[in-house]
Amino acid sequence: MKKNIFALVSSVAVLGTALAGCGGGQEAAKPAEQPAGNTQTQAPAAAPAAEKKPQVLKMNLHSEPPTADPGIAEDTTSGAVILATFDGLTRIGGDEKPHEAAAESYTVSDDKLTYTFKIRDHKWSNGDPVTAKDFEYAWKRALDPKTASNYAYQLYYIKNGEKANKGEAKLDDVGVKALDDKTLEVKLENPTPYFLELLAFRTYFPVNQKVVEGNEKWAGEAATHVGNGPFKIETWEHKSKMVLVKNDNYWDKDNVKLDKIEFSMVEDENTELSMFENGELDWAGAPMSALPTDAIPALKEQNKITTKPIAGTYWYKFNTEKPPFNNVKIRKAFAFAVDRQGLIDNILQTGQIPATGAVPPSMVLNPNGYFKDNDLEAAKKMLEEGMKELGISKLPAITLSYNTSEAHKKIAEAIQDQWKKNLGVDVKLENKEWKVYLEDLHNGNFQVGRMGWLGDFNDPINFLELYKDKMGGNNDTRWENPKYKELLNQSALEGDLDKRKQILADAEQVLMDDMPIMPIYFYTQSWVQNPNVKGVQMTGLGDVDWKGAYIE
Missing domain, CATH: 3.10.105.10 (Dipeptide-binding Protein; Domain 3)
Incomplete structure (x- = not known):
C-alpha cells in the first residue's frame, strides 16, 4: 500500500x-x-x-509531503493530502467498503473482466468538468515509463498495463478507454475481486490533463494544484505549514462539514504533543505523526x-x-x-x-x-x-x-x-x-x-x-x-x-x-x-x- x-x-x-x-x-x-x-x-x-463552533481542524504533518500528485505519491x-483533495471512482466508507464516488454507477460483465463506469456530473477545483478522459489519461500517465511512477504496478490488473509500463506494448493498448465524456470502460487481465477497493487508491485517481501538461510542477504548490476531492490546497508554505479548505466544486460538498484543515509541519514528536496539550493542535500522533x-x-x-x-x-x-x-x-x-x-x-x-x-x-x-x-x-x-x-x-x-x-x-x-x-x-x-x-x-x-x-x-x-x-x-x-x-x-x-x-x-x-x-x-x-x-x-x-x- x-x-x-x-x-x-x-x-x-x-x-x-x-x-x-x-x-x-x-x-x-x-x-x-x-x-x-x-x-x-x-x-x-x-x-x-x-452555537456551531468554527469548523477548523488543526493537525500536524510530521514531515513535508514530497508531492500532492496521485500518480507519483x-x-x-x-x-493523506491526496485523499483529501481527490476522489477516485470509489471511496472507502465508514463500513470499510468501497462506495461510488466520482463514478455514480457501474456495471460488470459476466466474466468479471470488463467494468463500465458512469462518471457523475462534477467539477475540478478550478471549475473544469471532470470527464472519463481524465481517468484514462491519469492511468496511462502513471503507466508511462517516462513518468517513473513507483506505484505503476498497482495498474497491472488492467489489460496490458504491465506490458505498457515495461515498454512491451503501447499505451494505446492499455485496457482503459473513455467511450464518451461520462463513460469509462476498463478491461482487466484477470478477474480481480478487490478491484473496486483498488479504485479508491490514489494511483487510480484522475488528474486534469490540461493542468498537468501545462506545468510539470503543478502538484507542488497551492496556486497550481487542482483536485476533485472534498478539499483543496489554499496554502502550502514548504516545511512550515499547509492549509486545506472546503472545495465548493466538490460533488458531495453538502456532507463536508469542515471549512478548513490547518497543518503545521513539526518533526519533533515532543513538541507536537506539547502543542496538543496547549490547545494549538486538535490531534497528535498517528496517522500523520507519532506520539x-x-x-x-x-x-x-x-x-x-x-x-x-x-x-x-x-x-x-x-x-x-x-x-x-x-x-x-x-x-x-x-x-x-x-x-x-x-x-x-x-x-x-x-x-x-x-x-x-x-x-x-x-x-x-x-x-x-x-x-x-x-x-x-x-x-x-x-x-x-x-x-x-x-x-x-x-x-x-x-x-x-x-x-x-x-x-x-x-x-x-x-x-x-x-x-x-x-x-x-x-x-x-x-x-x-x-x-x-x-x-x-x-x-x-x-x-x-x-x-x-x-x-x-x-x-x-x-x-x-x-x-x-x-x-x-x-x-x-x-x-x-x-x-x-x-x-x-x-x-x-x-x-x-x-x-x-x-x-x-x-x-x-x-x-x-x-x-x-x-x-x-x-x-x-x-x-x-x-x-x-x-x-x-x-x-x-x-x-x-x-x-x-x-x-x-
Whole structure:
C-alpha cells in the first residue's frame, strides 16, 4: 500500500510513514501508521446548528509531503493530502467498503473482466468538468515509463498495463478507454475481486490533463494544484505549514462539514504533543505523526490514548547487492538476532505484534510465522556460515539508515545494541530527512534501511508483490527470485480461494527463506485527540479521511 514514514504507530511510511502501501513519519504503528479494523473513530454526523463552533481542524504533518500528485505519491503523508483533495471512482466508507464516488454507477460483465463506469456530473477545483478522459489519461500517465511512477504496478490488473509500463506494448493498448465524456470502460487481465477497493487508491485517481501538461510542477504548490476531492490546497508554505479548505466544486460538498484543515509541519514528536496539550493542535500522533514513546505510559494511565491495529508491517530492508548482505545466511543472522517482543515492551508500548513474516494478521497466510524471534543460536550459526561462504573473517562496516523520527531512532538504537551484543557487530546509524531518505533507498544508497508498509487493500498480494521485480518501484532490496515471481503469477490465475492462499503462502515462504527484508512488527496506530473532533475516519489500512469530520 503505502510507505509509512513512522515507526511506532504509523506506515507509509507511523513511526514510519510508509509507502501505500506505505513509510515516513511514525511508522512503528500503520503503524505503519494505523491499526486494522473499522477505524472510523466517530460516526459522521451533522454538527449541531446552535452555537456551531468554527469548523477548523488543526493537525500536524510530521514531515513535508514530497508531492500532492496521485500518480507519483508513494508515502502516507502525501497520500493523506491526496485523499483529501481527490476522489477516485470509489471511496472507502465508514463500513470499510468501497462506495461510488466520482463514478455514480457501474456495471460488470459476466466474466468479471470488463467494468463500465458512469462518471457523475462534477467539477475540478478550478471549475473544469471532470470527464472519463481524465481517468484514462491519469492511468496511462502513471503507466508511462517516462513518468517513473513507483506505484505503476498497482495498474497491472488492467489489460496490458504491465506490458505498457515495461515498454512491451503501447499505451494505446492499455485496457482503459473513455467511450464518451461520462463513460469509462476498463478491461482487466484477470478477474480481480478487490478491484473496486483498488479504485479508491490514489494511483487510480484522475488528474486534469490540461493542468498537468501545462506545468510539470503543478502538484507542488497551492496556486497550481487542482483536485476533485472534498478539499483543496489554499496554502502550502514548504516545511512550515499547509492549509486545506472546503472545495465548493466538490460533488458531495453538502456532507463536508469542515471549512478548513490547518497543518503545521513539526518533526519533533515532543513538541507536537506539547502543542496538543496547549490547545494549538486538535490531534497528535498517528496517522500523520507519532506520539513520543516516553509519553505513552502516562497517556495510557490517563486514558487519553486511542490505539488501533492496522494492516501494516514495519521491516528493515537489506541491500542484497552490497556485501555482506549479498549473502542470505548473513541476512538471516541479522534477522534472527533481534528481540522483537523486547522492542514492543520497552519502546513501542502500544500493542504491536512481533513480525516473523511479511503479511499482517488481517490477511495472514501462516499464523505461526517463518522463523523464531530472538533465535540467537541460529543467528550465530548463520553468521559463521555466511562469513565462510564470503571468505571473510571480519564483517565490513555496517550502516543502518532511518528517516527522522524519535521512534525510528530508538528502534534503530535498540537493534544496534542487540546486534552488537548478540553478534559482536559494530553498526553505524544514519539519519536522513524523509524525502532524501526515500531517494537514497530507491537508488540503492544504503545497506540496511527501515521502512513500513500499510496495505493498499486487504489482500496478501499487496505485500508480496512489492518484491516481485528486482527494479520494482518499491522493492529497493535489488532481490529477485524466479520461483517467487512464478508463484505470484500463478496466484493471479487461480480462481479457487483456498488454492490461491496456499500459493501465496508458498511465495511468502520463499521470501522469508531468502530474507531480503527483516520483518520487525505489525502495526498499531496510536493518537490523542480533542474530544470535540468527530467523524474522522481511520481505516484498517491506516488511511485517514477527513471528508466527514467536524468540530462538535
